[in-house]
Amino acid sequence: MKHGSLRAKIRLWKGRILSCFTKHPVASVCGALILLYVLFELVAQVFVYCRDAYVTTDIVFVAPEVSGPVWNLPISDNQKIEMGAILFTIDREPFELDLQREESALELAKASLGKVEDQLGMATSEIQLSQASLTDARKTRDRILELSKEGVVSQQALNDAQKEYEVALAKVHEADNTRLVSVQNVVVQNAAVRQAEAAVAKANFDLRKTTVYAPVAGRIAPLRIRPGQFIQTGSPAVAVVSSKDWRVVVNLPQGHLAGLVVGQKAWFTIGSDPWHLHSGKVKSIAPGISRSPQALEVLPYVAPTTDWIRLPRRFPVEIDIGALPEREQLFQGADATVWMIK
Numbered sequence: 001m002k003h004g005s006l007r008a009k010i011r012l013w014k015g016r017i018l019s020c021f022t023k024h025p026v027a028s029v030c031g032a033l034i035l036l037y038v039l040f041e042l043v044a045q046v047f048v049y050c051r052d053a054y055v056t057t058d059i060v061f062v063a064p065e066v067s068g069p070v071w072n073l074p075i076s077d078n079q080k081i082e083m084g085a086i087l088f089t090i091d092r093e094p095f096e097l098d099l100q101r102e103e104s105a106l107e108l109a110k111a112s113l114g115k116v117e118d119q120l121g122m123a124t125s126e127i128q129l130s131q132a133s134l135t136d137a138r139k140t141r142d143r144i145l146e147l148s149k150e151g152v153v154s155q156q157a158l159n160d161a162q163k164e165y166e167v168a169l170a171k172v173h174e175a176d177n178t179r180l181v182s183v184q185n186v187v188v189q190n191a192a193v194r195q196a197e198a199a200v201a202k203a204n205f206d207l208r209k210t211t212v213y214a215p216v217a218g219r220i221a222p223l224r225i226r227p228g229q230f231i232q233t234g235s236p237a238v239a240v241v242s243s244k245d246w247r248v249v250v251n252l253p254q255g256h257l258a259g260l261v262v263g264q265k266a267w268f269t270i271g272s273d274p275w276h277l278h279s280g281k282v283k284s285i286a287p288g289i290s291r292s293p294q295a296l297e298v299l300p301y302v303a304p305t306t307d308w309i310r311l312p313r314r315f316p317v318e319i320d321i322g323a324l325p326e327r328e329q330l331f332q333g334a335d336a337t338v339w340m341i342k
Contacts, residue, residue, distance in 0.1 A: 047339070048252065048338070048342060049339050055271075057218075057244070057246045057330075057332060060218075061236035062214070064232075066095065067230070068091050069091050069230045070088050072088060077222050080218075080243075081240070083217045084213050087238050088237065088238065090212075098207075105199065106197060108196075109193045113189040113193050120182035120183060123181075126178065130168065144157055216240055218240045218241045218244075225237050247321060250319060250338040252314060258342075259342040260340070262282050262284065263281055263282060265282075266279070266281065266282060266340045268280060268336050284317070289316075319338065
């Protein structure tokens with residue numbers, strides 16, 4: 001009896017609901033939609049599901065620091081390389097010639113420095129000799145001056161002694177000026193030597209930079225340069241997809257940010273392997289985004305529109321995928337789907 005009574009009540013409620021839908025179809029549909037919306041919002045407070053995600057890592061664009069034709073290109077597309085491996089070599093001959101020229105200029109500058117240092121030494125010796133001659137001339141003049149007062153020597157002898165003293169004094173001044181000029185020449189030539197040394201160091205630096213090494217371990221992106229091609233300083237020549245710091249970036253609607261914390265567990269699938277569920281942890285949550293592509297280039301920008309539907313603002317959240325890159329090959333930019341329970 002009890003089971004029959006329960007089934008009767010269920011049939012009664014079904015009848016009433018059907019009758020309500022029949023009599024008030026518009027209101028019933030609106031009520032059902034409102035109920036579904038409320039349920040969706042309640043579920044969204046706890047459960048996060050987003051397909052706007054992708055797999056990414058760092059891409060390092062390698063540009064040469066010197067210009068020249070590519071002499072050697074030992075790498076190929078998608079090749080796995082280690083950090084420090086040779087990516088390409090620029091023709092070394094022009095830079096070797098530059099180094100030889102600068103080394104010759106340095107040798108010449110050092111030779112000139114030695115010459116002016118010798119001149120400075122000679123000028124110093126000349127000052128000492130002229131000062132000794134001046135001392136002798138002063139003593140002779142003073143002695144003759146005393147004798148002239150006693151009338152022992154003539155005025156002509158006194159005049160000759162005074163003249164010899166003045167000549168000796170002039171030679172001291174001349175030697176001193178010569179020494180000052182030599183000191184200035186040594187200073188100038190020392191600067192020339194330092195300038196030549198800097199030029200040699202720069203030529204050595206340029207020569208070393210003709211060989212370009214991989215700054216990170218990873219795989220080579222499709223090459224756009226070929227042997228013999230002339231490449232310019234600062235222009236990206238090779239891109240290396242880093243094997244470190246692989247992560248999933250999910251653009252979450254702003255409504256899912258409340259309650260989301262760094263370190264929280266997340267599950268995801270990736271487009272290149274859609275049938276395997278992987279786990280990770282929230283690595284970072286963007287504290288802000290740019291409202292337009294040109295506003296703040298240092299902040300991420302996520303387009304809020306599709307063809308005609310305006311989407312809610314989305315914020316990039318990075319998911320640390322742990323050791324997954326060690327177990328299987330990942331692809332930069334592959335789609336991903338993320339689930340989280342807040």
